[in-house]
Structures are given as structure tokens and as C-alpha cells.
Amino acid sequence: MPKVLFPDYMLTFRCIGNECEDSCCKNLEIPVNRDTYLKYKRLEDREFSERLVQGMEVLEASKRRSDQYAVIKLDEATGHCTFLENGLCSIQMKLGESCLSKVCASYPRRSNQVDDTFETSALLSCPEAARLALLNPEGMSFTYVEAEQPITIGARMTTKLPSGIPYAKYFWDIRTFAVEMLQNRSYSLSHRVMQLAVLAVALDESCAKGKVDQIPHIIQRFRDQLDGGGEIAKTETFPTDLHFQFKFLNALLLLLISAKVSNNDKYMECLDQYIDGIQKAGDGFSEQELVRYYGECRRNYYDPFMAEHEYIFENYLVNQLFSSAFPYDTELKLFTKVFYMGVIYGLLRMQLIGMAACHERLTADMIIQLIYSFIRNFEHNQNFKKVLLEQCEAGNIRTLGHLSLLVMESDAMEDSR
Ligand code: SF4
Structure with missing residues (x-):
């Protein structure tokens, strides 16, 4: 059996099935790998094969990869996977688990291969995985386990042969x-x-x-x-500017939302709370006053909770590093990877401040709902990262200094200017 490196939360993760607040067959872009697509297309049962092909959409040639060849269409009314029947997967019932696409068979697990070692973590778009991964005050640790070879759907890299990756x-x-x-x-x-x-x-x-x-x-x-x-x-090495931070991230969030076609209900709840929280500032506020109000909400609701619970975001970022096989990447600079993570962290924190303003408190449940539904709503979309980075580029936001302005927290005195 191969060695698999797991974050410890994976050793206790179990799908909670019917008790899950947001099934993985709902409002998620479900990719189908090429081999599975072709298998479905060539089924002897022509009627079912036809139904499967009709229920999938082959990606444009430029977006096609062997592990992401098509996506499953979602029911327009319910947002559910088109192959879900009475809460059960019709593909699994008819063809068996071995005929599921790689993503369906492994979700929310994500595995990368580094040399002869596999690394398996969870996509935090699964709320149960998010709870286990993020709500551990001790921080994330990792363990090697002898286990079945996982389905590898992430990165594959070698640190030994000339690999084209300089580091x-x-x-x-x-x-x-x-x-x-x-x-x-x-x-x-x-x-x-x-x-x-x-x-x-x-x-x-x-x-x-x-x-x-x-x-x-x-x-x-x-x-x-x-x-x-x-x-x-x-x-003091890192510049801060709450005004710039709120203005840019708020505009970026609105742009990302307007670019999105389908929306996750649980994320929409969070977004409504964010908007309600910010609008509590009242009408006719100047931009300066709005930023001051936002800073107050941060100090009154967000900071006190985070003083005891910052490990939630720490665990989130460590999971991101691990699951994305950091520092591996085929094209992006390492800084671009950290920049992207930092901007997402800034966006999540800003939304939580608005949500906390709406409820006049912050809880771990609110953070879990926001993080898992945000990932579901945005990061499962193949284009999201590209769109976000392009928007930053268009706003000329691309340097270490800019990232500092978006990420660093200014102190209370500065906020109340
Ligand atoms: S989202 Fe996670 S817990 Fe919920 S049904 Fe899917 S795998 Fe199970």
C-alpha cells in the first residue's frame, strides 16, 4: 500500500449524508473526466447513455483537460445534479460506484501526488469537512498513513527528475x-x-x-x-489603509457576484447578511463615514471573536497551501499564489465583518457557512481565479504593497481618523 499524507482531520472525516445542510449534488459545478465521459457515451444501454450525454455539457476546447472534460448540467429549478433521483444518484444505482466520474467518486477528497507519496485533503466546500478542518484550536497537523491509493485528481509532480519547475x-x-x-x-x-x-x-x-x-x-x-x-x-514594515481595503474589496466582491450565473442559497444568505450589516450604517453616509462605521464593526464584533478564534482562518490557509500542493504550479509565480490566497482571505474577512454587524455578534457557525459556501459559489468555477486576478490587474493591484493594503489590519486609531 502506498503512503498517503493526510491532515489529521481527514482521519475522522465521514460524509454525514442526509444530515448535511448542503448536499454536494446541489449548485456545484461537477466536472466529468474524459475517460468517464467516453465510457458513458459508449454504454451498451443506449437509452441511458443518451440520457447521460444529454445531461452533460462538454467544455470548450480551450478549457478541456483530461480530468475536466465536461460538466454535469444542474436542474434549473432546484439546482440539483440532473442525475439525482429521490435523493439518490441514478448513475451509481444503474452502473455502480466504479462508473462514477472521478470527482463524484472522491468528493470532497482531493489528492495530489508528490514523487511516490500521495497527499489527500478535503475541499472545504463540504461543510462537514470545513467544520473538522477549521474548528481545531490546536492547528492543523499531518500524518502519514498506509492506505489504498487515492484517486488522484489534483497535481502530480516530482522533486527528483528535471521537471520544468525551477524550485x-x-x-x-x-x-x-x-x-x-x-x-x-x-x-x-x-x-x-x-x-x-x-x-x-x-x-x-x-x-x-x-x-x-x-x-x-x-x-x-x-x-x-x-x-x-x-x-x-x-x-510597521507593512502598510495599511482601511479605506482602500474596504473600497477595493467591496467593489471586487460586487464584480465577482455580477459575473456569476448560478448562486448557492447558503452563500446568498451570507451575502444578504453582509449587505444588511453594511447598510446599517444608514443612508446618506459619506464614503469616509462608511469606512469608519466598518472599522467600528470590526473592532466591536470581529476582533473580539477573532482574538480567540484566529486559528479558524489559520487552518483555512494551511489547508489551502496543502491542498494546492504549494509551492507547485505550472505557470503562476509563487507570489501570485500567495496574492490570490491573501485576496480571498481579505474578501472573507470583509464579509464576516458585515455579517457580524448584521447580527451584532460573530460565531464559528457563521464563519463555517461563509467559508464553505463561498468556495462552493465561486472557487469551484474553473474561471474564478482567472477572473479575480484579471480584476486585480485591471485595477492595477498586483504588488506586495497592494497586497499589504488589502490584507493588513490597521489599528483602532487609524480607523477612527
Ligand atoms: S457536502 Fe460533504 S457531508 Fe455533505 S453530502 Fe456532500 S460529502 Fe457528505
């Missing part, structure tokens, strides 16, 4: 240090995100100059700075 040789050094940075509770979480972003820029620069073997020295330099109170250990 492949130092994959584990970067990965381990990145998790260590995100879990270093000596710093606020937004500060940790920025420290990771600075590291990503330094690593990108060394790769661009062909100085890949500098990577262990760069990591050691960062360790020394964190231990010795160097520049990246100081909050």
Missing part, C-alpha cells in the same frame, strides 16, 4: 517553511500572510535569476529575521 528540488524546504510561517502565532494572521508573500517574492526573484540553489539560504535568512526581530517581523 522542485527544494519543494519540501519551501512547503514546510510556508506552513511553519502560517502557524507561527507570535504574529497576527494578516502579518503571517504578508511574511509569506515577501518570501514568495524572494523565491521568485532567485528562480528568475537562475539562482535556485540560493533557496535554502533565503529560507534561513527569513528564519533569522523572524527569530531576531528583523524587518519582516515588524508590523
Whole structure:
């Protein structure tokens, strides 16, 4: 049996079936891999084969990949998978579990392969997985287990052969240090995100100059700075601007929502609460007054809860790093990966502040609902990341300094200017 690296929450995860508040067959883009699509198309049972093909939409050629060849159509009225009958999967009933597409057979598990080791985590669009992964105050830890070979639907990479990834040789050094940075509770979480972003820029620069073997020295330099109170250990190194942060992220959220076709009910609840919370500021407020009100809501409701529960977002970010096989990527710079994670963190935090303003309190349940439904609503869409990055680019928001403005929290004095 191969070795599989699991975050500890995966060892206890079980689908809760009927008790789930948001079935995975609803309002989710369900990709079908090429082999499964062709298998469905060639079924001997021509009537069922025809029904399957009619119930799927083959992706445009430019978006097609072997593991994402088509998507299952959703019922327009209910948002449910078109093959769901009386709460049961008709494909599984008729053809058996072995004929399910890779995503249906493995959801919410996501597995990557690094050399001969598999890594399995969960997509946090599953609310039960999100609860287990995020609500652990001890932080996320990882365990090797001898297990059945998982269905690999994520990244496959090698750190040994020439792989075209410049930093492949130092994959584990970067990965381990990145998790260590995100879990270093000596710093606020937004500060940790920025420290990771600075590291990503330094690593990108060394790769661009062909100085890949500098990577262990760069990591050691960062360790020394964190231990010795160097520049990246100081909050004042990173600029803040609550006005810019709220204005840009709010506009970005509205753009992302307007670009979205179908919407998840649970996410819409969160969005309504966010809007209600922000509108509690009242009519006729100037932009400055609105930002001041937003800052007050953060101080009154968000900060007190997060002082005890910041581990929820820490676990979210560590899971993102792990499940995306960080630092692996075929095209993006490491900074772009951290930038994307930071912007999503900023968007989630802003929505929670509005939701907390609406209820005049914040709870772990509200955070879980927002995180899982946001991922469901947006991040399951193949184009979402591209659209978000393009919007940032269009607003000329692309540097370390910009990320700091979007992520770092300004202090109470500054908010009340
Ligand atoms: S979303 Fe998760 S808990 Fe809910 S039905 Fe799907 S796998 Fe089970």
C-alpha cells in the first residue's frame, strides 16, 4: 500500500449524508473526466447513455483537460445534479460506484501526488469537512498513513527528475517553511500572510535569476529575521489603509457576484447578511463615514471573536497551501499564489465583518457557512481565479504593497481618523 499524507482531520472525516445542510449534488459545478465521459457515451444501454450525454455539457476546447472534460448540467429549478433521483444518484444505482466520474467518486477528497507519496485533503466546500478542518484550536497537523491509493485528481509532480519547475528540488524546504510561517502565532494572521508573500517574492526573484540553489539560504535568512526581530517581523514594515481595503474589496466582491450565473442559497444568505450589516450604517453616509462605521464593526464584533478564534482562518490557509500542493504550479509565480490566497482571505474577512454587524455578534457557525459556501459559489468555477486576478490587474493591484493594503489590519486609531 502506498503512503498517503493526510491532515489529521481527514482521519475522522465521514460524509454525514442526509444530515448535511448542503448536499454536494446541489449548485456545484461537477466536472466529468474524459475517460468517464467516453465510457458513458459508449454504454451498451443506449437509452441511458443518451440520457447521460444529454445531461452533460462538454467544455470548450480551450478549457478541456483530461480530468475536466465536461460538466454535469444542474436542474434549473432546484439546482440539483440532473442525475439525482429521490435523493439518490441514478448513475451509481444503474452502473455502480466504479462508473462514477472521478470527482463524484472522491468528493470532497482531493489528492495530489508528490514523487511516490500521495497527499489527500478535503475541499472545504463540504461543510462537514470545513467544520473538522477549521474548528481545531490546536492547528492543523499531518500524518502519514498506509492506505489504498487515492484517486488522484489534483497535481502530480516530482522533486527528483528535471521537471520544468525551477524550485522542485527544494519543494519540501519551501512547503514546510510556508506552513511553519502560517502557524507561527507570535504574529497576527494578516502579518503571517504578508511574511509569506515577501518570501514568495524572494523565491521568485532567485528562480528568475537562475539562482535556485540560493533557496535554502533565503529560507534561513527569513528564519533569522523572524527569530531576531528583523524587518519582516515588524508590523510597521507593512502598510495599511482601511479605506482602500474596504473600497477595493467591496467593489471586487460586487464584480465577482455580477459575473456569476448560478448562486448557492447558503452563500446568498451570507451575502444578504453582509449587505444588511453594511447598510446599517444608514443612508446618506459619506464614503469616509462608511469606512469608519466598518472599522467600528470590526473592532466591536470581529476582533473580539477573532482574538480567540484566529486559528479558524489559520487552518483555512494551511489547508489551502496543502491542498494546492504549494509551492507547485505550472505557470503562476509563487507570489501570485500567495496574492490570490491573501485576496480571498481579505474578501472573507470583509464579509464576516458585515455579517457580524448584521447580527451584532460573530460565531464559528457563521464563519463555517461563509467559508464553505463561498468556495462552493465561486472557487469551484474553473474561471474564478482567472477572473479575480484579471480584476486585480485591471485595477492595477498586483504588488506586495497592494497586497499589504488589502490584507493588513490597521489599528483602532487609524480607523477612527
Ligand atoms: S457536502 Fe460533504 S457531508 Fe455533505 S453530502 Fe456532500 S460529502 Fe457528505
